[in-house]
Amino acid sequence: MPANLQPPDPEQLAMAVRGGERAALAAALNLLDDKRPASRSSAIALMTELQTGQAAKNSRLIGITGPPGAGKSSLTAALISVWRQRGLSIGVLAVDPSSPISGGALLGDRLRMKTSSEDDAVFVRSLACRGQFGGLSAEVWPMSLVMLAAFDITLIETVGVGQREIDVADMCDTTCYVAQPGSGDSVQFLKAGILEVPHILVVNKEDMGAVARRTLSELGAAMSREHSEGNWTVPVLSASATNGSGIEALADVMEQHHKVLREQGLIKQRRQHYQGKWILKRLRDEFGSNGLTRLGGTDSILDQLQAHSSTLFEHYEALRQRLL
Amino acid sequence: MNQETVKRDRPWLMRTYSGHSSAKASNELYRVNLSKGQTGLSVAFDLPTQTGYDSDHPLARGEVGKVGVPIDHIGDMEALFDQIPLGQMNTSMTINATAPWLLALYVAVAERQGVDPAQLQGTTQNDVLKEYLSRGTYIFPPEPSVRLTTDLIAYTVENIPKWNPTNICSYHLQEAGATPTQELAYALSTAIAILDAVKASGQIPQERFQDVVGRISFFVNAGIRFVEETCKLRAFNRMWDAMAEQRYGVADPKKRRFRYGVQVNSLGLTESQPENNVQRIVLEMLAVTLSKNTRARAIQLPAWNEALGLPRPWDQQWALRMQQVLALETDLLEYGDLLDGSPVIEAKVQELIAGAEAEMARVADQGGMVQAIESGYVKRELVQSHTLRMRNIESGELKIVGVNCFEQTAESPLTAGTDSGIMKVDVQAEHDQIAGLQAFRAARDQQAVDKALMQLQEAAAGGGNIMPSSIECARAGVTTGEWSEVLREVFGEYRAPTGIDISMAGQTDSAAMDAVRAQVRSTGEELGRPLRLLIGKPGLDGHSNGAEQIAVKGRDAGFEIVYEGIRLTPAQIARAAQEEGVHLIGLSVLSGSHLELVEDIHAELEKIGAGAIPLVIGGIIPEDDARKLKAQGVQAVFTPKDVDMNAIMTTMVGVIRSANGLEA
Ligand code: B12
Ligand SMILES: Nc1nc2c(ncn2[C@@H]2O[C@H](COP(=O)(O)OP(=O)(O)OP(=O)(O)O)[C@@H](O)[C@H]2O)c(=O)[nH]1
Ligand SMILES: [Mg+2]
Numbered sequence: 001m002p003a004n005l006q007p008p009d010p011e012q013l014a015m016a017v018r019g020g021e022r023a024a025l026a027a028a029l030n031l032l033d034d035k036r037p038a039s040r041s042s043a044i045a046l047m048t049e050l051q052t053g054q055a056a057k058n059s060r061l062i063g064i065t066g067p068p069g070a071g072k073s074s075l076t077a078a079l080i081s082v083w084r085q086r087g088l089s090i091g092v093l094a095v096d097p098s099s100p101i102s103g104g105a106l107l108g109d110r111l112r113m114k115t116s117s118e119d120d121a122v123f124v125r126s127l128a129c130r131g132q133f134g135g136l137s138a139e140v141w142p143m144s145l146v147m148l149a150a151f152d153i154t155l156i157e158t159v160g161v162g163q164r165e166i167d168v169a170d171m172c173d174t175t176c177y178v179a180q181p182g183s184g185d186s187v188q189f190l191k192a193g194i195l196e197v198p199h200i201l202v203v204n205k206e207d208m209g210a211v212a213r214r215t216l217s218e219l220g221a222a223m224s225r226e227h228s229e230g231n232w233t234v235p236v237l238s239a240s241a242t243n244g245s246g247i248e249a250l251a252d253v254m255e256q257h258h259k260v261l262r263e264q265g266l267i268k269q270r271r272q273h274y275q276g277k278w279i280l281k282r283l284r285d286e287f288g289s290n291g292l293t294r295l296g297g298t299d300s301i302l303d304q305l306q307a308h309s310s311t312l313f314e315h316y317e318a319l320r321q322r323l324l
Numbered sequence: 325m326n327q328e329t330v331k332r333d334r335p336w337l338m339r340t341y342s343g344h345s346s347a348k349a350s351n352e353l354y355r356v357n358l359s360k361g362q363t364g365l366s367v368a369f370d371l372p373t374q375t376g377y378d379s380d381h382p383l384a385r386g387e388v389g390k391v392g393v394p395i396d397h398i399g400d401m402e403a404l405f406d407q408i409p410l411g412q413m414n415t416s417m418t419i420n421a422t423a424p425w426l427l428a429l430y431v432a433v434a435e436r437q438g439v440d441p442a443q444l445q446g447t448t449q450n451d452v453l454k455e456y457l458s459r460g461t462y463i464f465p466p467e468p469s470v471r472l473t474t475d476l477i478a479y480t481v482e483n484i485p486k487w488n489p490t491n492i493c494s495y496h497l498q499e500a501g502a503t504p505t506q507e508l509a510y511a512l513s514t515a516i517a518i519l520d521a522v523k524a525s526g527q528i529p530q531e532r533f534q535d536v537v538g539r540i541s542f543f544v545n546a547g548i549r550f551v552e553e554t555c556k557l558r559a560f561n562r563m564w565d566a567m568a569e570q571r572y573g574v575a576d577p578k579k580r581r582f583r584y585g586v587q588v589n590s591l592g593l594t595e596s597q598p599e600n601n602v603q604r605i606v607l608e609m610l611a612v613t614l615s616k617n618t619r620a621r622a623i624q625l626p627a628w629n630e631a632l633g634l635p636r637p638w639d640q641q642w643a644l645r646m647q648q649v650l651a652l653e654t655d656l657l658e659y660g661d662l663l664d665g666s667p668v669i670e671a672k673v674q675e676l677i678a679g680a681e682a683e684m685a686r687v688a689d690q691g692g693m694v695q696a697i698e699s700g701y702v703k704r705e706l707v708q709s710h711t712l713r714m715r716n717i718e719s720g721e722l723k724i725v726g727v728n729c730f731e732q733t734a735e736s737p738l739t740a741g742t743d744s745g746i747m748k749v750d751v752q753a754e755h756d757q758i759a760g761l762q763a764f765r766a767a768r769d770q771q772a773v774d775k776a777l778m779q780l781q782e783a784a785a786g787g788g789n790i791m792p793s794s795i796e797c798a799r800a801g802v803t804t805g806e807w808s809e810v811l812r813e814v815f816g817e818y819r820a821p822t823g824i825d826i827s828m829a830g831q832t833d834s835a836a837m838d839a840v841r842a843q844v845r846s847t848g849e850e851l852g853r854p855l856r857l858l859i860g861k862p863g864l865d866g867h868s869n870g871a872e873q874i875a876v877k878g879r880d881a882g883f884e885i886v887y888e889g890i891r892l893t894p895a896q897i898a899r900a901a902q903e904e905g906v907h908l909i910g911l912s913v914l915s916g917s918h919l920e921l922v923e924d925i926h927a928e929l930e931k932i933g934a935g936a937i938p939l940v941i942g943g944i945i946p947e948d949d950a951r952k953l954k955a956q957g958v959q960a961v962f963t964p965k966d967v968d969m970n971a972i973m974t975t976m977v978g979v980i981r982s983a984n985g986l987e988a
Contacts, residue, residue, distance in 0.1 A: 022902060023933035030905040034852035069699075102841055103854065104879035106825055110900070111888045114819065118895065124903055128854070128884045 007031060007042035014049035020089070020150045022120065029125050032142040043142070044313040050145045051312065059148045060258050061156070061271075063168035066178030068160025071204035073112035074241035075178060075250070076157055080113065080122060082251045083153060089121035091147030093140055094157040098128040105130075109157055123151065129159050136167050138285065141278045144171070169198060171274050173267055174257045176200040176250070179219060181212035187222050199227060199257050200235055202250055207240040232260055276305050279316045287323050295319055330658050335651035336613070337622035339416060340640045341587065343368035343393035345753040347403035350393040353637065354408060362644060364414040365446075366624050367404070368392035369426070371864035371915060374461040375891070376422050376808025380758045383893065386920030387864050388754035391634070392418075396761045397803045401429040402436060411439040415446035416491075416585070416622070421463040423450040424476050425807045428794035431484075435799075447488040447541065447585070450476055453514045454493045456697050456820040457706060458500035460866020460890050463808065466694045468815035470521045472790055477518070478527035479791035481536050490518065491543040491585065498545035499591045500869060501710025504556040504676055507545065509683035510693070510702060512563055515540060517693040519572060527789065537568050538579030541621070546611040547589040548604055553611035554663065555672040557618040560584070563677060585622035586612045591869075593630040595964040597726030597733050598745075601628045606646055613650065616661040623647055628738070631964045633746030633916070633946055703823030707872050711826065714873050717967055719834070727967055744946055749916070761803070768801035776800040777810055784814040822868070822889045824875045836970045837881070843977045844882035850986055856906040857976070859887040860897040862925060865915035866890050870942055874910060877969045894921060898928035901937050907980045914943040922953055938983040940976060942966070959983070 008027055016024030031043050064072045073094065080090050094109035105128035113124055125147075129137045136158055147154035158168045169175040177198035203216045220236045227234050235253050239246030261267050280301060284292055295301050301319070308315035340357055343350045354365055370392040372384035379388045379396055388394050395401055405413075410433065419426045427448050431441045452469040455462040462469060473490060480487040494502070494511035502510065522528060522536055544560065546553045561582040568580035588608035593601040605625050612620040625643040627635035635643075650656060663669045690696045697703070716722035723729050739745040779793040780802075797807055848854040857878050859871050868890050875887045886904045888896075901909050913921060918941060929935045941953060942962035950961040959979040966972055978988060 022899075026902045026905050026934075030853070033905070035849075036852035039852050098884075099879060102880050102882040103845065104882040105884045106875065106879050107884060107886045107904070108822070108825055110886060110904070111819065111822065114888060114896070126884075126886060126904055130854070 007034070007039045010042050010045035010049055013046055014149070017050070017146055018149050020120070022123065025091075025123055025146060025150055026125075028146045029143050032146065033139050041317070044317050047142055047145055047313045048311065050149045052310075058262075059151060060153050060254075061144060061148060061171070061173045062153060062254060063156045063158065063172035063175040064178060065158040065161050065168050065175060065198070067180050067183065070160070070178040070180040071241045072157050072160075072178050073109040075202070075204055075239065075247070076109075076155055077113045078239075078241045078244055078247045079155070079251055081244075082247050084119070084121065086251070088152040089150075090123075091151035091154045092122075092124040092157065093143055093147060093154070094124060094126045095129050095137055095140060095159050096126060097159045098130050100131065103130070104128075121151075123147070136171070138282060141171055141274070170277060173261055173270060174199050174254055176202060176254065179203045179215060181205050181208050181215045183215070187215075187218050198234070199232060200237065200250070200253055202237040202239050202246070204239055204241055206238045206245060207243050212238065229266070231264060232257065272309070275312060276302050279305060279312075279319075282316075283319065283323075286320070291323050294323060333616065333619075333657040335657065336620050336647075337364040337414065337585075338362055338644060338647045338651075339364045339366040339585075339622055339624040340644055341366045341368050341418070341624045342640060343370075344391075344634065344747070345389040345393070345749055346757055347393055347395065347400040348406075349753070351404050351406050351408070354404075356637070357640070357644075358408075360641060360644065361648065364416065364622060365408070366416045367418065369417070369419055370394045371461070371866075373426075373804055374419060374422060375864050376425075376463050376804060376812070377864075378803050378805030379754065379761050381805055383864060385924075386754070386917035387915065388757050390749055390916045394757050395426065395429065395804060396757070397764055397801060398429055398432050398436075398798050399760075399764050399801075401426075401433045401798075405433055405437075409439070410434045410437055411443050413446070416449075417447065418449050420449055420452050420455050420459070420461055421469065421472075422804065422808060423448045424472055424790050424794050425798075425804060427476060427480075427487075428791065428798040431795050432798035441484055443486070444484050445486045447491055448476065449493065449543065450490040451493045451514065451518075451543075453517065453693060453697060454496050454510075455866075456818075457510070457703055458496035458868075459493075460868060461864075462820065463817060464811065464815040465818040466698060468811075470517065470694065471525075472811075473518060474522045474525050474527070475790040477522050477536060477539070478525065479789055481528060481532070481539055483791075485535075485539075487539070488541045488583075489539055491541050492518070493543040495543045495545040495587055497706065498547060498589060500706050501591075501713055502706055503709050504547075504552055505679035505683060506705065506709060508556060508559055508563065508676060508680035509687065511542060511544070511560075512567065512680070513684050513687045513693040513696070515542075515564075516567070516571070520692075533572065534574040534576060534579050537572050537574045538576070540583075542582065542584040544584050544586055544612070544620075545589055546586055546608045548592050548608060550607050550611035551669075552672060552676075553608070554615055554618070555669055556676055557582075557584075557612060558615065558663070558669070558673045559676040559680065561618045562673070563680065582618070583621050584612075585624070586620045587624050588612075588626065590626045590630050592724070593626060594724060594727050595631040596731065597736070598628055598630075598632060599736060599738055600726050601626075601630060602642075602646070605643065606650075609646065609650060613656060615663045616659070617664065629745050631944070632739070632744070633944055634749070636743070636747040639747075697820070700821030700823060700825070703821050704826050705823075707823040707876065708826045710869060711873065711876050714877075714967075714969065718969060727965070744948065746946065764801070765803070772800040773797075773802055773806070776802055777806060780807065781810050781814065784811055819889055822872065822875075822887060824872050824879075824885075824887060826876065834970075840881045840970050840973045840977075843974060847977050847981055847986065848882070851907065851980075851984055854882070854884050855908075855977070855980060856884045856886065856904060858897070858901045858904060858906040858909050859885060860892060860900075860909055860911050860925075861890045861913075862892055862894055862897055862911060862921045863913065863915060863917050864891055865913055865917070867912070867914035867943070870914065871912040873969070874912070874942070874972070877973065881970075881973045883973075894924035894928045897925055898932055898934060901929070902932055902934040906937065907984075908976060909937055909939045910976065911939065911941040912943050913941060913945075916944065918943065918945055919949060919952060922956060922958060926956065936983070938979050940979055942972075 017028050096107050098105045107126035110126050127137045175198045206212045216238050225233050371387045373395045377384045379394050434441050477489040480489040492515045494507035497507050564582040565580045568574040574580050627639035627643045687696045720728050776797040783793040859875050875885050878885045938959050940960040
């Protein structure tokens with residue numbers, strides 16, 4: 001009988017994931033994607049296992065977002081090589097759009113990220129957004145738990161964002177917005193208050209010269225540099241994924257932001273905050289606002305989740321069962 | 325009328341694109357071909373030579389001497405032209421990324437034969453831009469590639485004045501699906517990119533620039549719609565003349581002439597009822613010979629068994645005879661231009677020119693051909709055209725006799741022979757080539773090699789013309805892999821856009837497609853998540869059409885597709901399949917190295933604990949090999965006769981179902 005007919009044992013799987021075993025990582029990610037009932041309950045158990053162990057590892061969760069073609073994947077590739085030189089391991093979750101007609105997708109980010117095929121310290125999983133979750137896909141967050149357990153850095157690339165798809169900033173510790181030179185979009189977003197969210201702004205393709213410099217100065221000028229979370233001045237950087245310029249500086253700034261968050265104890269807080277939001281969102285997607293009302297409303301659900309923080313996912317499953 | 329008194333035009337150069345196994349075997353073939361009345365040589369190199377690897381490099385496994393001749397060093401080049409006096413020969417070399425290197429070897433061999441390099445005649449294809457779009461044997465990023473191209477041009481204009489330093493190719497674009505308009509637009513945009521680069525390099529004084537323009541030649545395609553194709557060539561003629569005069573200020577009309585060679589369309593040659601390919605080839609040849617004012621300078625024809633595998637000497641002879649019959653038996657060469665003055669032809673030419681100019685303007689708006697390639701624009705346009713063509717074949721709108729109509733056939737005596745009607749390359753050839761290479765390396769003067777490579781490195785990094793130091797490398801006994809490695813270090817490597825991210829616009833949905841989508845969706849639901857398919861192109865093979873079409877179709881059918889383009893190692897494919905959690909791996913191999921590659925991929929999958937992922941393959945796979953592959957565990961084998969893409973999708977879903985214990 002093929003091995004994938006039976007869901008793997010969550011406890012063993014979690015251990016192998018923490019050990020960075022690639023076959024286990026792949027199996028864990030597959031499991032979290034799997035909607036069959038038997039798989040779902042193993043997935044819940046796996047997430048609980050991973051959650052309890054997570055605090056131990058000082059791993060970082062970074063989001064990269066920006067318009068289509070700005071160079072998110074190319075910058076990711078460039079960052080990976082800098083991080084590898086610094087001895088860090090990296091897991092990437094890259095999200096691409098799905099076809100609204102067929103549900104199919106072309107997962108193209110990986111092509112740009114191809115680094116060394118022999119390097120066990122890099123693992124890339126592509127995901128189709130499957131029409132949901134503001135530039136991400138519903139599976140991204142659970143999958144990020146797997147990556148966080150195995151790698152020093154977990155990086156999430158969103159689909160090319162339109163305007164409202166800012167979920168990634170809620171989910172990640174550090175969010176970096178990649179701007180495309182010469183496109184007024186980024187400046188527009190900024191004025192509309194959308195670009196308040198990222199912690200780092202980078203204008204890619206500085207090798208394009210004048211047009212990149214112009215965008216850089218426009219963004220610099222339009223930007224309210226104090227981040228709403230406080231204690232962080234949003235840097236506006238210039239880089240070129242093609243030439244490799246500015247990548248070290250970008251990696252440095254990401255590290256600084258991580259330090260600031262850690263010093264203020266914000267990492268745990270942010271991640272917990274997102275867990276609740278994610279569960280709410282999933283419940284809403286599955287059962288509509290009506291469902292949420294039947295469970296006592298948003299605030300009450302969040303309170304309940306808070307109270308059950310050690311068995312969060314079991315509780316989520318219990319809530320689902322009440323509605324099913 | 326007495327035959328003798330009729331004035332006939334001189335026929336075009338007749339060539340046969342060939343080379344295989346080893347320099348020695350290819351040399352014998354060339355001498356036989358020349359004795360049969362062939363009037364020039366057209367060298368096919370193997371893929372390691374084209375992509376800059378020595379025959380003993382791991383990536384060359386299974387590819388050495390397969391689709392062309394392996395050239396590792398000057399000794400091989402010397403053997404290739406043994407007893408062929410280079411001073412009198414006209415040699416065309418289909419070589420691109422490593423063109424400066426192969427020309428350097430050619431010059432060094434001429435020296436050894438006592439021939440003054442200034443006398444050499446022939447062609448280096450040397451058009452890397454179309455490699456990114458179709459042919460696939462690029463190595464470096466576009467910018468340094470254009471520089472190497474311009475270095476070769478500048479060098480030959482000064483030192484080998486009768487050489488055609490570059491053949492701007494539209495041939496390969498049609499083979500990747502291009503329409504006539506696209507062929508015109510992209511080839512001429514490429515010519516602009518190259519000529520502008522030569523100019524900007526400052527290597528040629530302004531007053532000699534018209535010599536550069538005069539040396540540019542083209543390599544075009546002629547498809548089965550032969551009237552339109554003739555018009556395309558007339559359009560080329562006119563547009564090139566105008567461009568040379570207006571953009572580059574060439575006053576001498578002779579230097580503005582559109583000079584071109586041809587290989588007729590091979591994409592439309594079929595595996596089913598392959599004898600019909602003969603008619604197709606002959607009709608296509610008419611397109612480039614009918615009109616005297618736009619007649620081809622050189623022609624090479626594919627063989628009737630094009631879609632089956634490599635041609636044998638007899639198959640190539642048959643193709644050569646087609647040219648000879650047209651040139652020598654018919655009265656074609658006795659007349660002036662047959663089409664001048666025809667309003668029907670003129671209207672079509674105008675239409676093509678207008679379309680091409682509009683597309684050229686779009687390319688120019690993006691900053692030119694290099695930028696339009698880097699952004700993926702041109703490749704997407706080509707994939708879109710090819711997708712349309714495939715859909716029309718599938719729907720029956722585009723008729724292909726013996727494929728989607730009149731499929732019934734009597735048994736063919738042509739394919740009944742014991743060799744299945746194709747050439748088989750001796751498996752011993754790779755082994756012998758490697759042994760020869762290693763002996764050559766051991767016997768050469770290593771100090772001279774190191775010194776030559778150092779000079780090459782300096783020229784590459786410093787910006788001096790790459791040719792003199794390359795010729796020095798050739799003399800010193802540097803190998804193909806060593807020359808390329810130095811440049812890889814300086815310039816870096818590149819992966820071109822795949823072009824498969826095309827929009828769904830214009831999609832024709834059918835009941836068959838709906839049925840396939842339902843299968844894909846429901847199987848995904850049964851397995852808990854959407855079906856994921858990795859399409860892999862292992863080895864050095866650059867034939868991407870099939871992989872691209874399967875990717876686009878797969879996406880339309882509801883698969884989540886992972887496709888990273890051409891030239892991946894078995895290890896990369898196995899790891900990507902595992903990381904991406906795919907349900908199925910679909911390989912596409914047309915270069916003939918499928919047996920070795922599948923064996924390696926199986927081994928890699930086992931090694932990383934992913935042996936349970938099922939595998940299918942498509943490409944040029946002879947029946948014997950298909951049987952062997954199935955015995956190795958490959959679940960399905962597809963070949964060019966499988967034009968029903970919905971059926972292919974259904975088979976793949978079936979493979980996934982059975983691998984996961986679901987009932988059929
Ligand atoms: C088009 C073509 C080219 C184009 C390729 C353009 C491109 N980007 O793909 C160009 C002109 C560039 C080219 C170049 C060369 N070619 Co070529 N080419 C062909 C040709 C004419 C058609 C192939 C094709 O694209 N068909 C259309 C596609 C859609 O069909 P397909 O790939 O067969 O795919 C179908 C099925 O096979 C299947 N399938 C294929 N892959 C997959 C994958 C999966 C997952 C699935 C499910 C199904 C599947 O489904 C598809 C749907 O029908 C064939 C001969 C022929 N008529 O088949 C020669 C042929 C493949 N070429 C050949 C050669 C030798 C070359 C060169 C190596 C020559 C040289 N020495 O330089 C070069 C170099 C290319 C390189 N870098 O590797 C040989 C290979 C010989 C062999 N295997 O023994 C052939 C067979 C011609 C011949 N008889 O000599 N070529
Ligand atoms: N000139 C230049 N081009 C770049 C640079 N970085 C990326 N590109 C090009 O920009 C295009 C898009 O790059 P990607 O990295 O795929 O961009 P992306 O933001 O990940 O794109 P999507 O995922 O499709 O939204 C490609 O053609 C890259 O080659 C850069 O620094 N300079
Ligand atoms: Mg991307």
